Amino acid sequence: MILTLRESRLHVLLVERGEDPFRGMLALPGGFLSHDGEEILDAAHRELSEETALSSGWVHLEQLAVYGRSGRDPRGRVISVAHLAIAPGLPDPVAGTDATDAAWIPAEAVLSGEATLAFDHHRIAADGIERARTKIEFSALATAFCGESFTIAELQQVYEAVWGTTLDTRNFYRKVQAAKGFIVPVGTDRRTTGGRPARLYRAGPTTVLFPPLIRPAPSATEENTRGEEE
Amino acid sequence: MILTLRESRLHVLLVERGEDPFRGMLALPGGFLSHDGEEILDAAHRELSEETALSSGWVHLEQLAVYGRSGRDPRGRVISVAHLAIAPGLPDPVAGTDATDAAWIPAEAVLSGEATLAFDHHRIAADGIERARTKIEFSALATAFCGESFTIAELQQVYEAVWGTTLDTRNFYRKVQAAKGFIVPVGTDRRTTGGRPARLYRAGPTTVLFPPLIRPAPSATEENTRGEEE
């Protein structure tokens, strides 16, 4: 599953299936190993570039979990190794091999069930979004949603979009700057959009955020996002 | 991979392989799906009870990650779905089907490389231990190392063993009791070992610890425990 930010909102790339089963329904992009010896991670990269025509240099890609319940695919026993990809704002999607059409769908619509997904892809998507939500608390992953350089305001929009919350600007500035090695200033550069120019930063060397940026508690939450257990 | 506490130290169950490849070497217990339709989680439970003869009611079992690099098994392409099991102090191990012998090995010895493991099992074991170390910070998972009831001192030993640190008793008492729903007193019960009797607790309803029990920073750490990526 591929996540990105568009118009300051979190979006998931979905394809409209061009073949049975579930022809015409929305599904996560994906596919089978192209040959017996293909590495799983290579296959994930291949599927990713087939769907997004993206130079995989700037994409974060990690394994999510395995989904292998019998019955999840009417064609028979299919074991899927779900991966999570995060990329900066992407061009409009390109139709892939097994898809007639692809589109960025707001994560909200997927989570709420407003968009219905084929197979058990709702569950996979929910797990992936939850992984992203958790991981940006403790790792520098949020910068994967940004381009090479970005402003602190843009980074704040990433957190707000992924968590679906609003954050206090002053506290956010304090916290990202307190996390040493998270972002480093790109010297002289600035960019302007009508107001005071913003300082540009790029991702720093650190992958582990300390202190972390804890997500505000919504009210009562669940845990358990890992794989198919239970 | 199965983790438990023995003599206040974290141990991993390893089997000595009775068959090629890697005959005679230590390896994580495991096996293949018994038939085409077997659920992955069921198979993990089955392997678990084959190795430990444990009523799976008291065991925590979760999916860890997939390991599928070609070349990881000389027999051919083998995709392993690693699982992490955590159980309270277990009886001495029972030899499994594909193992001539099984033994609890200190996690330290596995991590340090003092014990050499077959296949890529060192990596899997390291990932599993790191998962446990991280997860007891934010979830009530540590109680899975204890029996049905336990003392706070015993729970502290779990944290110390898994993290490989020592903790301040007073701060630990304060923190576990501040995390509402983590542990609940088992009323009148006590148990005695020569000193003042300790109050007994059992696992509470909460799975998410708030505030969490943050693991003390060792000095400089890495992250990235998920699966085979990179």
Added chain:
DNA sequence: GGAATAGTGTCTTTAAGACACTATCAA
């Protein structure tokens, strides 16, 4: 009374949360 283990209280420091104004640029 002594050995053994259980349990607690205070002070300091760090970080979170809440909150509103000043700074810099373009038009």
Added chain:
DNA sequence: TTGATAGTGTCTTAAAGACACTATTCC
């Protein structure tokens, strides 16, 4: 000068870390 966006400072509260003594039982 106005509109727009960027950036900052303080006070309060929560939680972490450091630290040493009292309590209860068995012998």
